[in-house]
Each structure stands twice: as C-alpha cells, then as structure tokens.
Amino acid sequence: MVSPASPIAVLDSGLGGLTVVRALQQQSPAENILYFGDTARVPYGTKSAHTVTAFVREIITYLQRFRPKHVVIACNTATALALPIIKAEFPHLPISGVIEPGARAAVVAAGSKPIPRIAVIATEATVKSKAYERAICRRRQHAHVDVRATPLLVPIIEEGRDDRDALVRVALTQYLKPIAKKLPDVLVLGCTHYPVFKQLISQMMGERCKVIDSAEQCAQDVTQRLQVSGLASPNEDGGYLKCFVTDDPAKFQSLARRFLGTSILNPVHVTIEELTTPPMPTIELRQAG
Numbered sequence: 001m002v003s004p005a006s007p008i009a010v011l012d013s014g015l016g017g018l019t020v021v022r023a024l025q026q027q028s029p030a031e032n033i034l035y036f037g038d039t040a041r042v043p044y045g046t047k048s049a050h051t052v053t054a055f056v057r058e059i060i061t062y063l064q065r066f067r068p069k070h071v072v073i074a075c076n077t078a079t080a081l082a083l084p085i086i087k088a089e090f091p092h093l094p095i096s097g098v099i100e101p102g103a104r105a106a107v108v109a110a111g112s113k114p115i116p117r118i119a120v121i122a123t124e125a126t127v128k129s130k131a132y133e134r135a136i137c138r139r140r141q142h143a144h145v146d147v148r149a150t151p152l153l154v155p156i157i158e159e160g161r162d163d164r165d166a167l168v169r170v171a172l173t174q175y176l177k178p179i180a181k182k183l184p185d186v187l188v189l190g191c192t193h194y195p196v197f198k199q200l201i202s203q204m205m206g207e208r209c210k211v212i213d214s215a216e217q218c219a220q221d222v223t224q225r226l227q228v229s230g231l232a233s234p235n236e237d238g239g240y241l242k243c244f245v246t247d248d249p250a251k252f253q254s255l256a257r258r259f260l261g262t263s264i265l266n267p268v269h270v271t272i273e274e275l276t277t278p279p280m281p282t283i284e285l286r287q288a289g
Helices: 018-027 049-066 076-089 099-109 124-129 131-139 153-158 166-180 194-205 214-229 249-260
Strands: 008-012 033-037 070-073 117-122 144-149 186-189 210-213 241-245
Touching (some): 008 018, 033 049, 049 070, 049 124, 076 124, 076 131, 099 131, 099 186, 099 214, 124 144, 144 166, 166 194, 186 194, 210 214, 241 249
Parallel strands (some): 008 033, 008 070, 117 186
C-alpha cells in the first residue's frame, strides 16, 4: 500500500528525464524519487510505438517492486506513443506524462490572440504521433501549430556536448532558423532532453517568442496531483534520489550533474535481462545508496 512517503517513479530513455527530476526537487524537495534511465536503448525517438511501449512496460513492471505512489513517463516520445496503453495495463498506478502539461502551458503563454502561432520541436516519433497538435487544439481550436522533428539533439545531448559546442550551434541553427522565420508566439521544447539548451534556444528565437519547458510543466502537474490526492510527502528533511540505468552507470553519473545541478550517488545497473524476468518482491527504499 502506498503512502505519502512512497517514492515517485520517473522514467526516460536516457538522461533527459533528469530535467523533470530537477524541477520536482525544486518544487517538492521532500519527495523521494526513483529515476530509471534506459541508457542501453536510447534514443526512443526513432523507434516504433510497439517497441517503445514494450520498453516502458518492462521498466514500470520493474519499478513496481518499490511501490511508487506515482509514475511519470518523463519522455515525450514514450508519452505520445505509449501512455494510453500503459495506463490501461497498470490501472492501479497513477501514471502521467509530459505532453498535456506542456500543451496546456503553451496555450496559456500564447495569450488571447485569435490565432496564436505555437511551434514545437520534438523527436521524429513524437512528431509523427501528432500528440502535440491534438493536445493544443483541444484547448485552442484555431491555434496554428507547427511541429518539427529535431532528431540530432538527443544523441548530441547524450554525448555530453554543451551549448558552447560548434556542432550544437550548427544543429540548432539549422532546426530553429525556419521556425523563427514564421514568428511563433510560443516554442515548446517537446523533449525532456532539450531544456539543457533552453537558454541558447531562447536567444536564437528572440524575445518575442516564449519558450516552454515541458519538463518543468510536468513537475508542476505531478506536484499538484499529489497535493490533491493527499500523497504529498511531509518529510521535512528532504527526500532521496535513487537512479537505475540499463547501461554504463559511470557515464550516466558523470553527465547527470549537467541535468540535475548536483551529483548523484551510485546509479544501479539493471540489465535488459533483469527487465524481462518475473517481478521481484516489493522493496522498501528509505535512503539513497
């Protein structure tokens, strides 16, 4: 049985979901958090819906042993391709994603213009799903939505390149220049990896364009859900963060500071074979290890 002290489980294809963790830690520092980065199978953005859904199913099945009170699919691709199926398969678990909070914030940021121009950059799979178009147009029927694939950004970020890197600047220029020409009112960062370049992206888009961080909006959504359900943690000493990865824990640990702003302790290596074995008994986590 879950309680306010139970952890929030956050999952992503790799490092990007740590931007959601960082926002959660800032907004709700008392929360205990489990983070699962599927680093052996990143990126998700070039894979089929069937494959991504299978990956998410395996991860959630593994994390159930820790009795999470809420599961966050902190990956726009996985949210777009897998969320409805996964929610149906795990009806006992509160599960949320990143697209609806990001779309809601984009519509608010667009203000009262009759036909606002909202741009979204995302992975190829998220673009093909049309999930952002649907989520935005449900709220603003007459919005002009321009969703563009930016497939190089996730691999570049997972390599550890920063916004001073020439390759990063070339890629962003190529992706953002045609979008900026259309003078959007809002640009949504439709992948939780992208906030690491938010400052540079904002500079390139100009002051008139508001840049929406889907990771930050997702964290706000989760915080509100827990408060409404009475499951917000009362821990005055601050919560723990425990990380799990499917490949190269050392690399994950070395790059995590860039996403979190702080170091992490001893990420646990979970092999793909472990993900496909029958669930283990429930484990209570009380502190980071």
